[in-house]
Amino acid sequence: MEAQSNQTAIERVVSGRALQMGSSFPCQVRVVGFLWGVCFATLFLSALTSFGAFGFSRVSLSPISMGIPQGNSSSNIINIFARSDRDSDPKRPLGNVDSVPSGEQHQDRERASLLYSAWSALLKEPTDGSEELRKLGLSRSMVPSAPHLEDCKSHAGVNKRLDSYVKNEIFPPWTGWKGLLKMHSASITDEQLENLRRQEISEGSSPPWITGSDQENYPLTRKVQSDLWIHQHPSNCSDPRVRFLVADWERSPGFGIGAQIAAMCGLLAIALREKRVLVTNYYNRADHDGCKGSARSSWSCYFLPETSQECRDRALELIGSHDAWESGIITAKQNYSTKQIWHGKIPNFWGDPWTYLKPTTEINGRLISRHREMDIRWWRAQGVRYLMRFQTKYTCGLMNAARHAAFGAEAAKIVLPGLPEKWPQEAAEKPASDIERLVWSDRKPWVPRPLLSMRVRMGDKAGEMKVVGFEEYIRLADRMRMRFPHLHSVWLSTEMQEVVDKSRSYASWNFYNTDVRRQMGNASMAEYEASLGRETSTNYPLVNFLMASDADFFIGALGSNWCFLIDGMRNTGGKVMAGYLSVNKDRFW
Ligand SMILES: *[C@@H]1O[C@H](CO)[C@@H](O)[C@H](O)[C@H]1NC(C)=O
Numbered sequence: 001m002e003a004q005s006n007q008t009a010i011e012r013v014v015s016g017r018a019l020q021m022g023s024s025f026p027c028q029v030r031v032v033g034f035l036w037g038v039c040f041a042t043l044f045l046s047a048l049t050s051f052g053a054f055g056f057s058r059v060s061l062s063p064i065s066m067g068i069p070q071g072n073s074s075s076n077i078i079n080i081f082a083r084s085d086r087d088s089d090p091k092r093p094l095g096n097v098d099s100v101p102s103g104e105q106h107q108d109r110e111r112a113s114l115l116y117s118a119w120s121a122l123l124k125e126p127t128d129g130s131e132e133l134r135k136l137g138l139s140r141s142m143v144p145s146a147p148h149l150e151d152c153k154s155h156a157g158v159n160k161r162l163d164s165y166v167k168n169e170i171f172p173p174w175t176g177w178k179g180l181l182k183m184h185s186a187s188i189t190d191e192q193l194e195n196l197r198r199q200e201i202s203e204g205s206s207p208p209w210i211t212g213s214d215q216e217n218y219p220l221t222r223k224v225q226s227d228l229w230i231h232q233h234p235s236n237c238s239d240p241r242v243r244f245l246v247a248d249w250e251r252s253p254g255f256g257i258g259a260q261i262a263a264m265c266g267l268l269a270i271a272l273r274e275k276r277v278l279v280t281n282y283y284n285r286a287d288h289d290g291c292k293g294s295a296r297s298s299w300s301c302y303f304l305p306e307t308s309q310e311c312r313d314r315a316l317e318l319i320g321s322h323d324a325w326e327s328g329i330i331t332a333k334q335n336y337s338t339k340q341i342w343h344g345k346i347p348n349f350w351g352d353p354w355t356y357l358k359p360t361t362e363i364n365g366r367l368i369s370r371h372r373e374m375d376i377r378w379w380r381a382q383g384v385r386y387l388m389r390f391q392t393k394y395t396c397g398l399m400n401a402a403r404h405a406a407f408g409a410e411a412a413k414i415v416l417p418g419l420p421e422k423w424p425q426e427a428a429e430k431p432a433s434d435i436e437r438l439v440w441s442d443r444k445p446w447v448p449r450p451l452l453s454m455r456v457r458m459g460d461k462a463g464e465m466k467v468v469g470f471e472e473y474i475r476l477a478d479r480m481r482m483r484f485p486h487l488h489s490v491w492l493s494t495e496m497q498e499v500v501d502k503s504r505s506y507a508s509w510n511f512y513n514t515d516v517r518r519q520m521g522n523a524s525m526a527e528y529e530a531s532l533g534r535e536t537s538t539n540y541p542l543v544n545f546l547m548a549s550d551a552d553f554f555i556g557a558l559g560s561n562w563c564f565l566i567d568g569m570r571n572t573g574g575k576v577m578a579g580y581l582s583v584n585k586d587r588f589w
């Protein structure tokens with residue numbers, strides 16, 4: 001059975017390739033796994049005493065508990081290499097490290113290191129964090145908030161609420177105020193509130209996962225996202241008129257995460273056109289121990305699922321019913337051809353907004369105003385945005401760990417001067433007022449901004465498109481800096497060790513990257529992924545993807561499916577005006 005389905009998948013790839021010859025869609029099907037590293041590594045609390053370790057640009061951290069196994073497998077113990085401007089400023093760092101620091105500097109470093117370790121301990125809560133804090137001689141109340149970390153539990157709660165109907169309501173709770181602010185006792189009457197709500201609903205609502213105005217996103221993004229959610233969440237899944245398309249994620253090893261998502265976007269389009277609820281089933285990349293319980297092997301390990309639990313249950317029940325197949329209430333991937341999935345019609349309920357979208361992409365020094373297949377570009381952007389609309393607690397934890405590894409040391413140095421001079425002996429009282437809880441809780445975590453996302457893909461991609469050298473990426477970054485001279489920070493995602501090594505020679509940029517064991521020489525991506533193990537080879541690229549999507553500026557190779565999806569996140573994430581510089585001269589996108 002398994003073998004057979006693999007066989008089918010491979011046939012799909014092959015026929016997909018054939019299909020692409022001469023078409024303008026040369027990359028997507030054979031896009032292999034994309035992998036970037038992330039951070040996480042062994043934590044040396046000893047950094048406390050050996051102050052030097054902290055000041056170096058190399059920081060070692062521990063596998064922060066969130067689902068990252070603390071095992072002894074080589075794929076899990078990864079050293080982070082994160083450079084920050086203070087640490088790696090070419091004019092300062094070595095001098096700082098090698099020369100004997102003054103007593104005061106020494107003390108500051110120890111305190112920054114302690115703060116960093118305290119945050120690391122808090123990341124491990126509730127399991128063993130408090131014990132670790134105790135070992136550091138601290139208590140929770142003495143640790144100032146970490147600007148770069150999110151309260152994942154609270155966020156998961158808010159997300160879950162936003163992703164379901166309130167009892168007896170026919171519209172999700174997206175109206176009114178953001179996040180927890182809704183809970184604040186209103187000064188207006190229920191009737192006023194109800195009027196306001198009705199008005200918001202009739203005007204086309206604001207799906208809470210979309211930021212930026214309509215002008216800062218692809219055309220109709222808000223409307224489309226809202227409609228997608230409503231479509232995927234019928235109020236009564238048992239209604240016999242509700243039909244389903246149940247699909248596993250592609251699982252042939254040749255399919256990278258990006259290709260899997262692109263294929264699912266195709267299925268979402270089919271589901272919409274056939275007025276079916278899309279239910280995604282087996283997700284091979286979540287088939288690991290980090291994804292627990294019902295989240296195992298499911299997209300819902302990483303993001304809130306595409307449909308409600310009721311609809312999923314109903315669909316899975318229908319799979320077993322001969323009548324349901326006969327009557328066509330349910331279909332599966334096998335009912336559709338590769339061509340339909342990869343090149344099907346884009347749903348046209350919203351007209352053809354792609355005809356007037358602005359790509360804001362520069363290719364070969366030219367701002368592109370039109371290109372081929374803008375419909376697919378628009379649709380995949382909507383699809384990936386919808387699928388990734390709400391992160392789970394698990395993903396939030398991975399992001400926290402990644403930000404802590406990459407930016408934590410820098411955050412500690414920024415926070416330190418504001419602490420009482422005698423900290424930690426003396427700690428400022430942390431206020432806990434309504435404004436903290438209801439208003440400021442919605443704040444996005446800190447990262448050094450402006451941040452440029454640079455996605456460098458080489459390796460076995462060479463077979464698919466002309467691979468561009470790292471120098472070209474740097475050239476584009478330098479060019480960007482002519483306009484934005486305050487730009488220094490780069491989130492570098494790449495699976496090639498060679499690229500990381502090269503980045504070190506560009507001292508005028510602060511590269512942040514994660515240090516998963518990288519690809520060497522010409523091993524194929526599939527081989528490389530297999531060598532990392534399932535969990536690592538999924539979590540690291542996903543974290544990198546989300547980090548890249550959250551950047552302020554973008555450079556990449558739009559010929560790669562993964563960059564294409566990051567670009568989709570940009571254009572549905574309020575960043576149309578950030579633009580995108582692509583290194584592929586020979587590609588429209
Ligand atoms: C960790 O791995 C190394 C090398 O594979 C092995 O020698 C060592 O015994 C392992 N340690 C544990 C605790 O499993």
Ligand SMILES: *[C@@H]1O[C@H](CO)[C@@H](O)[C@H](O)[C@H]1NC(C)=O
Binds near residue numbers: 236237238239240
């Ligand atoms: C949902 O639909 C089914 C079948 O039509 C019906 O039996 C059930 O009462 C409905 N549930 C609700 C809450 O309306």
Ligand SMILES: *[C@@H]1O[C@H](CO)[C@@H](O)[C@H](O)[C@H]1NC(C)=O
Binds near residue numbers: 325328330331332335
């Ligand atoms: C879908 O495929 C199944 C067999 O795989 C078939 O029985 C069913 O009729 C098909 N449904 C439609 C709507 O084509």
Ligand SMILES: *[C@@H]1O[C@H](CO)[C@@H](O)[C@H](O)[C@H]1NC(C)=O
Binds near residue numbers: 521522523
């Ligand atoms: C890498 O490529 C070279 C030449 O193209 C080849 O000789 C070598 O065997 C390849 N190595 C691997 C691991 O595939």
